[in-house]
Each structure stands twice: as structure tokens, then as C-alpha cells.
């Protein structure tokens with residue numbers, strides 16, 4: 326239980342209060358940015374690691390233009406896949422990783438690589454299935470379930486989202502971003518649908534991009550300053 330002004334808030338109550346304020350600031354509901362099938366979303370997520378959205382999109386389009394099917398990507402010479410995804414960082418690592426996952430999907434699913442069946446599982450089951458693939462962690466599994474046309478309520482935590490959550494005290498800085506997924510998810514109402522979970526992720530990420538900067542966060546104009554121990558301490562140091 327944390328005291329904010331004269332109020333005592335549980336971590337879950339505080340997460341909801343942050344959500345409500347940031348939703349007002351950034352305009353919820355926020356439109357989903359695309360509607361890919363889950364396998365395409367998985368490949369897109371693997372390409373996106375440490376890469377700007379624009380370059381991820383360009384690499385993904387080049388990959389789809391060069392190879393008509395995911396089977397063709399799987400069976401192509403790795404150098405050709407690497408060439409197609411050249412706009413991303415570390416294409417030499419991502420090309421063999423994507424092909425390894427496509428081979429693993431083929432082995433597990435008897436040749437049918439489509440991941441739409443995940444929509445019949447619960448979110449924890451679907452995440453566990455995805456995270457048993459080589460190189461797939463909690464952020465990628467959540468992105469596949471939430472951002473794809475499956476629209477399942479799984480919470481991804483990117484670096485902006487994580488930084489804002491730590492500063493707000495929603496999670497300890499001692500918890501790495503991987504395990505933070507389960508702890509931050511547990512703060513949200515289990516009844517939330519995909520749009521609400523998506524809004525939560527998006528507003529925390531947008532807040533990190535537009536106000537709670539990595540260096541010199543703009544605490545003086547932050548709508549959740551009264552909920553933020555890091556920001557309040559910082560403002561005291563400034564004054």
C-alpha cells in the first residue's frame with residue numbers, strides 16, 4: 326500500500342490511476358497499428374529487436390516481396406534472407422534465427438506453420454507455447470498475441486514502458502524487463518480486453534517517448550507527477 330497525498334493506493338489501484346490519467350493525455354482508445362496474421366507478426370517482432378519501426382517495416386515488406394511464402398523463406402539460402410532483411414540491425418543473426426523458428430514450427434505443426442490455433446488457447450498457454458520457440462521471450466510472445474489479428478489481452482513491455490513503470494514505482498528497478506511482464510500484467514484487472522491492455526501498453530510507451538525521457542524527463546509537465554516517487558524526488562532536487 327502506498328500513500329499518495331492523503332490517499333493509500335495498492336499497486337493495482339495505482340496502475341489504474343496512471344492508466345486513466347495517461348489515457349486522457351494520449352487519447353484512448355488507441356488504434357491498433359496493423360492487423361497481421363500471427364506468424365507474420367512473429368517474424369515482424371523478431372525483425373524489430375533494436376530496430377526503428379520504419380526499418381522493420383521496410384525489411385518485412387522486402388522479405389514478403391522476395392519470397393512468396395514462409396516455406397520459401399524457411400528453405401532459402403540464409404544469405405538471401407539476410408539480404409532481404411538488410412534494413413534491420415543484425416540481419417546476419419536474425420536471418421538464421423527466423424529460419425530456425427520456421428523449421429521448428431514445421432516440425433511441431435506437421436507442416437502447417439500458421440499460428441492462428443493460438444487463439445483457441447488461454448493467454449498463459451499461448452505465451453508458454455510461443456516462448457518455448459528458440460529466441461522468443463515474453464515481449465515477443467505478448468506482441469504476437471496482442472498486435473496480430475488474434476487480439477489477445479497479453480501485455481508487452483518495451484524499454485519505454487519499463488522505464489516509466491520503474492520510475493512510477495509500479496515495479497522495482499531490481500526486476501529485469503523479462504520477469505517484469507508477469508508482475509506488471511498482475512496489476513491489471515483480469516477482465517480487461519485486448520483494447521484495454523493495448524491502450525495500457527501504448528500510453529506507457531508514449532509517455533516514455535514524449536515526456537518521461539531516458540535523460541531529463543519532463544516531470545514539471547507530467548500528468549502523473551503526484552503518483553511518481555522518482556519525479557517528486559527529482560523536482561525537489563531542482564527546486
Ligand code: SF4
Nearest residue numbers: 537542544547553556
Ligand atoms: S514524474 Fe517524471 S519520472 Fe515520473 S513518470 Fe512523470 S516524467 Fe517520468
